[in-house]
Amino acid sequence: MAFYLQIDLEEPEQVATNTGWGEVLDWSERLDPGAFPNFVHLCEHGWASGAALADELARAMQAAPPRSADLRRSLTGLLHLFQAAKSAEVVSLTDGLG
Amino acid sequence: MQSSGRSVSVRGGFKDGRRATGGFRDEDHPRDAKGRFAFKGGSSARTVGVGRGPQRVAEQQPTPSQKAMLAKQSAKHVGKEIQRYSEEHNEPILAQGLKGGGHNALSLRDNEPVDVVRTQAGKITDGIELKTMTVGGNDKITMKASAQARKAAWMQENGADFHTVIFDDRKVFNAHGPGQHDESQRVLLYRRGFGSFRTGGMHRVADMAELRRLIEMPAAALPKAAQPSTGYAGFK
Secondary structure: OOEEEEEOOOOOEEEEOHHHHHHHHHHHOOOOOOOOHHHHHHHHHOEEOOOOHHHHHHHHHHHOOOOOHHHHHHHHHHHHHHHOOOOOOOEEEEOOEO | OOOOOOEOOOOOOOHHHOOEOOOOOHHHOOEOOOOOEOOOOHHHHHHHOOOOOOOOOOOOOOOHHHHHHHHHOOOOEOOHHHHHHHHHHHHHHHHHHOOEOOEEEEEEOOOOOOOEEEEEOOEEEEEEEEEEEOOOOOOEEOOOHHHHHHHHHHHHHHOOEEEEEEEEOOOOOOEOEOOOOOHHHOEEEEEEOOOOEEHHHOEEEOOHHHHHHHHHOOHHHOOHHHOOOOOOOOOO
16 A cells, blocks of 8 residues: 655655555654654644645654665655645645545 | 566565565664663564554644645545554555465565565566555545556566555454454455556455466456556566
């Protein structure tokens, strides 16, 4: 089950395999939800406002550097997508089924 | 179409140094001075029985404009619970079910265009995208042209076929309450290839043995509902 990121009404873009997204979730569980509220909300509930996501993820990668190449690749791809989503009302994670 | 003949190790190592599920590298699992795993969560979460915990933040109430946008989006958003369910239940079932007859099957990490690969003698023969349906109404696969191009490129690069498998678990997931699933109600759907299509038109598969047969079958011999779209350039 690949995971896709949808920014407002743009077509979804793949961000990770299911197992790859599981690694992102494992990593997100090490983060303080108070410091990274939007990113943690996206991980846990599948959607968030786009404005702060790029900043939060960049800071999170500094605070808790990814230890595997797979995870680093997934997070870097996610960061690029977040940078294009700063004015988005909603960024959501989907499995491509609608 | 020629196969690249690219080979992989199926014992933890993977092409380009990437790993498949099941591989364990000590450097990925830092430990403290006493040799204990140093961090909660991370890729060692299942190994040490921590992490993968309950949700830590309550779901926000969307603003009216966010609510409208969520309603308009083409696909349903998916939170942690569904990902965990698919990773811990369905991917292992699929990977295990695809083994046999000299084939191995592995789940992939990072952002590969496939979830599970099937290998034979260390060479990838097939890539499978697994989707899990847990709520009603989500009966269409939508895929951006660039995602389809990546999958086509992956096929060319590996000389492998591509398959879409759906576990329709709408009557399975939490059937008897939270965390209480009824595996007997699973419906398995199959179609060769990838793309945007309705799940209602896919071939209904009886069991894993039939799924293996379908995956190994030449495209022209597949049941009509399992056949790929026009333009699919497969190897079987």
